Amino acid sequence: MKYDDYLKKYERKTGKSRRLYSRSADIFPGGISHNIRYFEPYPFYVNSAKGKYLRDVDGNRYTDYWMGHWALILGHSPAVVSSALARQVRNGTLYGVVNDVSVKLGEAIQKFMPRAEMMRFCSTGSEATMYAVRLARAKTGRRVIAKAIGGWHGFNTTLMQTVNYPYEVEEGPGLVQDEGQYVESLQFNDLESSLKVLETIKDDLACIIIEPVLGGAGCIPPVAGYLQGLQEFAKKNDVLFILDEIVTGFRLSPNGAASVYGLEPDLFTLGKICGGGLPIGVVCGSKELMSLADPVQRPDKEARCAIGGGTFSANPVTMTAGLATLDFLKKNKGSIYPKISRLGEMARNGLSKIFSDAKIPCRVTGTHSVFLTHFVSDDRSIANATDVATSDKKKLIQYHMALMAEHGMFFLPTKMGAVSYVHEESDIKKLLSATQDIVDSGLFKQT
Amino acid sequence: MKYDDYLKKYERKTGKSRRLYSRSADIFPGGISHNIRYFEPYPFYVNSAKGKYLRDVDGNRYTDYWMGHWALILGHSPAVVSSALARQVRNGTLYGVVNDVSVKLGEAIQKFMPRAEMMRFCSTGSEATMYAVRLARAKTGRRVIAKAIGGWHGFNTTLMQTVNYPYEVEEGPGLVQDEGQYVESLQFNDLESSLKVLETIKDDLACIIIEPVLGGAGCIPPVAGYLQGLQEFAKKNDVLFILDEIVTGFRLSPNGAASVYGLEPDLFTLGKICGGGLPIGVVCGSKELMSLADPVQRPDKEARCAIGGGTFSANPVTMTAGLATLDFLKKNKGSIYPKISRLGEMARNGLSKIFSDAKIPCRVTGTHSVFLTHFVSDDRSIANATDVATSDKKKLIQYHMALMAEHGMFFLPTKMGAVSYVHEESDIKKLLSATQDIVDSGLFKQT
Numbered sequence: 001m002k003y004d005d006y007l008k009k010y011e012r013k014t015g016k017s018r019r020l021y022s023r024s025a026d027i028f029p030g031g032i033s034h035n036i037r038y039f040e041p042y043p044f045y046v047n048s049a050k051g052k053y054l055r056d057v058d059g060n061r062y063t064d065y066w067m068g069h070w071a072l073i074l075g076h077s078p079a080v081v082s083s084a085l086a087r088q089v090r091n092g093t094l095y096g097v098v099n100d101v102s103v104k105l106g107e108a109i110q111k112f113m114p115r116a117e118m119m120r121f122c123s124t125g126s127e128a129t130m131y132a133v134r135l136a137r138a139k140t141g142r143r144v145i146a147k148a149i150g151g152w153h154g155f156n157t158t159l160m161q162t163v164n165y166p167y168e169v170e171e172g173p174g175l176v177q178d179e180g181q182y183v184e185s186l187q188f189n190d191l192e193s194s195l196k197v198l199e200t201i202k203d204d205l206a207c208i209i210i211e212p213v214l215g216g217a218g219c220i221p222p223v224a225g226y227l228q229g230l231q232e233f234a235k236k237n238d239v240l241f242i243l244d245e246i247v248t249g250f251r252l253s254p255n256g257a258a259s260v261y262g263l264e265p266d267l268f269t270l271g272k273i274c275g276g277g278l279p280i281g282v283v284c285g286s287k288e289l290m291s292l293a294d295p296v297q298r299p300d301k302e303a304r305c306a307i308g309g310g311t312f313s314a315n316p317v318t319m320t321a322g323l324a325t326l327d328f329l330k331k332n333k334g335s336i337y338p339k340i341s342r343l344g345e346m347a348r349n350g351l352s353k354i355f356s357d358a359k360i361p362c363r364v365t366g367t368h369s370v371f372l373t374h375f376v377s378d379d380r381s382i383a384n385a386t387d388v389a390t391s392d393k394k395k396l397i398q399y400h401m402a403l404m405a406e407h408g409m410f411f412l413p414t415k416m417g418a419v420s421y422v423h424e425e426s427d428i429k430k431l432l433s434a435t436q437d438i439v440d441s442g443l444f445k446q447t
Numbered sequence: 448m449k450y451d452d453y454l455k456k457y458e459r460k461t462g463k464s465r466r467l468y469s470r471s472a473d474i475f476p477g478g479i480s481h482n483i484r485y486f487e488p489y490p491f492y493v494n495s496a497k498g499k500y501l502r503d504v505d506g507n508r509y510t511d512y513w514m515g516h517w518a519l520i521l522g523h524s525p526a527v528v529s530s531a532l533a534r535q536v537r538n539g540t541l542y543g544v545v546n547d548v549s550v551k552l553g554e555a556i557q558k559f560m561p562r563a564e565m566m567r568f569c570s571t572g573s574e575a576t577m578y579a580v581r582l583a584r585a586k587t588g589r590r591v592i593a594k595a596i597g598g599w600h601g602f603n604t605t606l607m608q609t610v611n612y613p614y615e616v617e618e619g620p621g622l623v624q625d626e627g628q629y630v631e632s633l634q635f636n637d638l639e640s641s642l643k644v645l646e647t648i649k650d651d652l653a654c655i656i657i658e659p660v661l662g663g664a665g666c667i668p669p670v671a672g673y674l675q676g677l678q679e680f681a682k683k684n685d686v687l688f689i690l691d692e693i694v695t696g697f698r699l700s701p702n703g704a705a706s707v708y709g710l711e712p713d714l715f716t717l718g719k720i721c722g723g724g725l726p727i728g729v730v731c732g733s734k735e736l737m738s739l740a741d742p743v744q745r746p747d748k749e750a751r752c753a754i755g756g757g758t759f760s761a762n763p764v765t766m767t768a769g770l771a772t773l774d775f776l777k778k779n780k781g782s783i784y785p786k787i788s789r790l791g792e793m794a795r796n797g798l799s800k801i802f803s804d805a806k807i808p809c810r811v812t813g814t815h816s817v818f819l820t821h822f823v824s825d826d827r828s829i830a831n832a833t834d835v836a837t838s839d840k841k842k843l844i845q846y847h848m849a850l851m852a853e854h855g856m857f858f859l860p861t862k863m864g865a866v867s868y869v870h871e872e873s874d875i876k877k878l879l880s881a882t883q884d885i886v887d888s889g890l891f892k893q894t
Contacts, residue, residue, distance in 0.1 A: 020550055026565075027553035029741035033568040034756030037545055038743055045547050046763075049539030057547055068541035069758040076539050085536035090529045092496030093724035093768070094515035096859070098484055100492050100504055103467055106474035118473075121480040123571045123726050124757050130604060138621030155755025157577060157604055158626075164748045173739070174585030174752040179605075179626050272758065277540035279570045279726040279759035292620070294476035296485055301611045305621040308602025309481030310571050311516040311719065312726035316493075317764070321540065412543070 001406075001441040003398045007041060010405035016057040017044040036216075039397070039413040044404075049076035052422040054410055062410035063427055065417035070215070070247055070370070071272035073336070074325060075422030081276050084324040085317065093317045101319035108326040109274060109282070112254050115264065118290035120283050120307060121314040125246040125271035126154025128281030129209065131293075131307035132267045133158055135283065136207035136240040138292050138305035144201050146208045148188040150217030150385020153209060153244055153269075161185065163216075165389030188214055188384040189222060191229040198233050207240035207267075208233075212257035215247040218388030219365045219372035219416035227261055234266075240289075246271035246281070250326075251418070252368045254333045260368075276321030279312065336421050340369035343419045343428050347371050350432040358439045363391075369419040373399065375444075395444060399435075402443055407434035448853075448888040450845045454488060457852035463504040464491040483663075486844070486860040491851075496523035499869040501857055509857035510874055512864035517662070517694055517817065518719035520783070521772060522869030528723050531771040532764065540764045548766035555773040556721060556729070559701050562711065565737035567730050567754060568761040572693040572718035573601025575728030576656065578740075578754035579714045580605055582730065583654035583687040585739050585752035591648050593655045595635040597664030597832020600656060600691055600716075608632065610663075612836030635661055635831040636669060638676040645680050654687035654714075655680075659704035662694040665835030666812045666819035666863035674708050681713075687736075693718035693728070697773075698865070699815045701780045707815075723768030726759065783868050787816035790866045790875050794818050797879040805886045810838075816866040820846065822891075842891060846882075849890055854881035 011018065021042035024031035032038045044056040052075050054062045064076070074081065102121060110116050122128055133145050145158065149167045153159040160171050162185040170177070184201050186194040186208075198205065208230050214220040234241035243265035248257035250273040258265055267285035274280060283290075291297060298304035312318075329336060348364045348371045355362035355373070363374045363382045374382045375395035382388055393414055400413040409431060411417050419428075438444075458465065468489035471478035479485045491503040499522050501509045511523070521528065549568060557563050569575055580592050592605065596614045600606040607618050609632040617624070631648050633641040633655075645652065655677050661667040681688035690712035695704035697720040705712055714732035721727060730737070738744060745751035759765075776783060795811045795818045802809035802820070810821045810829045821829045822842035829835055843861050850856040856878060858864050866875075885891075 020547055024550050029565055029737045030743040032545055033761040035742040043545045046542040046544050047547050049542050066543050068543040071541055077537055082537045086533045089532035090524055092523050094518055095493040095496050096513050096515040097493050098479060098490045100467055100494050103470050118476055126757055134621035143623050160753055172748045172751045172753045174581035176590050290476045295482040296477040301619050302616060304619045306607055306619045308573060310573055314480040
């Protein structure tokens with residue numbers, strides 16, 4: 001089948017979504033509230049999600065591998081979370097003052113991740129990373145922040161740099177250049193060149209902030225020694241090492257990527273999974289560092305690092321969803337993590353074999369429960385964001401559309417997929433057989 | 448009664464909160480996730496909120512005038528919202544893709560506020576204002592942002608300037624000075640001095656961003672002509688006029704403060720009320736301006752203003768709560784707004800009289816449903832943030848504590864109070880009689 005055939009099939013079954021998109025495009029720029037949520041010809045509109053399934057307004061059902069920006073490790077509306085939420089929403093959604101559930105969630109996080117000696121809850125990942133680098137600047141008195149090329153830490157002004165290809169070009173109007181002058185970018189997985197860059201900026205370097213596995217940039221795990229090398233440089237030069245675990249925390253392992261890769265970050269950020277499907281961001285770190293933000297010990301604003309929380313910080317709905325999720329993870333971690341990692345590996349191996357047998361140059365990247373395919377024109381590997389950005393994205397969009405249109409499987413086009421606890425081996429088998437079917441249909445033979 | 452007596456009374460009835468605070472202080476810097484939520488000797492811990500009441504872990508009940516940072520215009524967990532939420536949480540909390548409820552909420556906002564030709568949903572007010580000024584810089588190609596002294600637009604790096612007294616002092620370590628160099632501050636309600644400042648920076652001025660009523664800085668309504676004067680300057684100089692209606696939108700009137708004061712902002716921000724008690728921020732404006740962020744029309748990043756939405760943007764839980772709230776406001780606006788404004792006025796007049804009769808110098812500020820008392824040492828008025836900051840905050844803290852400890856009424860100490868639809872005339876009478884009682888107890892006679 002040609003891409004056009006898949007597109008037509010998609011359009012035929014999504015008439016109500018098409019009409020909703022046309023209304024949306026009159027309200028929201030591009031019809032969406034998050035740039036990555038648009039895809040051609042228009043996204044389908046969901047009105048219900050349960051377990052592994054998304055259901056759209058036309059009644060189509062999709063097995064979901066996007067899973068709420070990878071946040072829903074237990075699937076959509078798991079009973080343990082939704083029952084707790086159904087009680088909580090009748091009991092207050094925004095107390096506006098401190099509450100007991102936030103204490104319990106904080107303590108639950110500490111048990112999984114003892115390096116979270118102290119933390120602050122906020123409402124989004126963008127806020128968490130913004131506050132983490134602010135704390136690093138406050139601690140060190142230095143200004144420069146090093147991040148990875150393609151590294152994604154949200155839409156905050158400071159870290160909205162070298163996010164989209166071509167990376168050497170500014171990220172568009174509205175971002176004042178003077179605000180970007182203190183951000184330097186490193187080539188992920190290239191320790192030698194990264195250390196070279198770091199060496200040139202170390203005198204004014206406050207921190208290195210990095211995702212242990214590049215997520216938004218294309219599902220790229222670290223090569224052995226890379227993150228450790230950055231951390232070593234940081235420790236040696238009194239630079240703070242910040243691990244952005246918004247995606248990997250509670251996904252790669254219950255103790256985060258830090259435990260998987262043997263890292264000891266000074267600060268780290270959490271989000272997604274630990275909010276149980278409700279808005280959350282968390283900055284975590286040592287008592288010494290986090291205390292810089294303590295308004296009780298430091299009533300004088302000149303002595304205090306001004307980090308936020310915000311109106312919705314630690315709200316009881318998020319706290320309740322997060323606590324229910326972490327409680328479930330604690331009780332079932334022995335079955336959850338081996339299962340999702342095994343299914344992730346099954347997907348990676350199976351997809352690699354299908355494309356390799358069909359002689360379609362494709363790299364499958366990922367680790368544990370996350371994976372992504374990259375169509376390449378030769379036999380080169382995918383080691384960093386540039387490799388991903390210069391791969392054949394058009395083919396990837398077509399593959400993801402074919403899965404949606406013909407097989408009822410959803411990957412946000414071009415984005416990493418994630419296995420959640422509600423996926424079964426049979427789902428991965430279906431994904432592989434759908435992929436085989438798409439290969440056989442001749443989609444990838446198109447020029 | 449002396450302040451110490453009230454404090455002792457508070458401590459006697461909040462033993463469980465004291466123990467929870469001690470656990471909190473081991474987890475969160477200062478024991479809280481939002482600086483303003485701490486107060487002496489420790490805040491009480493809420494575990495349930497319904498209607499006008501907060502209930503703490505010790506079983507104390509407080510009539511709430513803080514109302515979730517002023518967001519809960521229908522009180523805590525109103526049935527129309529909590530019923531809709533109880534259904535939604537079993538039906539998905541984070542689809543991760545577009546949904547039909549966001550279209551309905553967007554259209555509902557447009558009906559109240561037609562100047563919201565287009566909008567983008569995000570998850571917090573801090574994000575909304577950050578994106579608004581980014582859009583202004585993108586549109587104008589200029590860099591400077593003018594804000595009010597004491598103006599509060601969230602904890603984003605750009606606008607975290609001149610927020611806390613003394614305003615001429617930097618807002619603490621971690622904020623890089625180069626990032627603050629493009630923010631200039633205006634004295635609220637002083638048009639002459641404001642225009643003078645604006646005149647000096649107009650060549651590089653992108654926008655003026657302002658709360659129509661200073662909220663966090665102390666509940667200060669605009670004097671006649673002030674906002675209009677700023678708007679006029681903006682229009683004349685091709686500078687964007689941004690109204691931050693996160694607090695005032697759907698509070699001062701169903702159509703916002705813009706309609707009350709006859710303003711026509713180029714961009715405006717919403718939050719709080721329109722999320723129905725769940726996390727939200729919204730940037731609204733003309734099609735022309737908002738289209739700068741359109742990723743479909745502007746696939747090239749150099750042509751597009753990169754504003755976020757985030758993982759949790761337009762999530763179906765927030766959208767559902769917001770839509771239920773706005774539907775209720777639409778049907779009942781004829782009773783809601785006159786009622787809360789009348790009760791607000793009753794509180795302002797009653798409090799003024801009590802303090803005046805007792806010869807305690809106190810200014811009561813506010814408008815419509817919001818109000819705040821300011822203890823002053825003379826007969827000067829409260830017209831800007833400096834006036835508030837230099838008033839007797841200690842007395843205000845003591846007054847608010849006395850209301851909490853003895854009378855079961857909650858104002859977040861030193862912060863503006865808000866009347867919601869669930870408050871009755873009898874509540875305001877109780878507030879006045881409690882205040883009379885506190886005056887009579889001799890609290891304010893202390894030196």
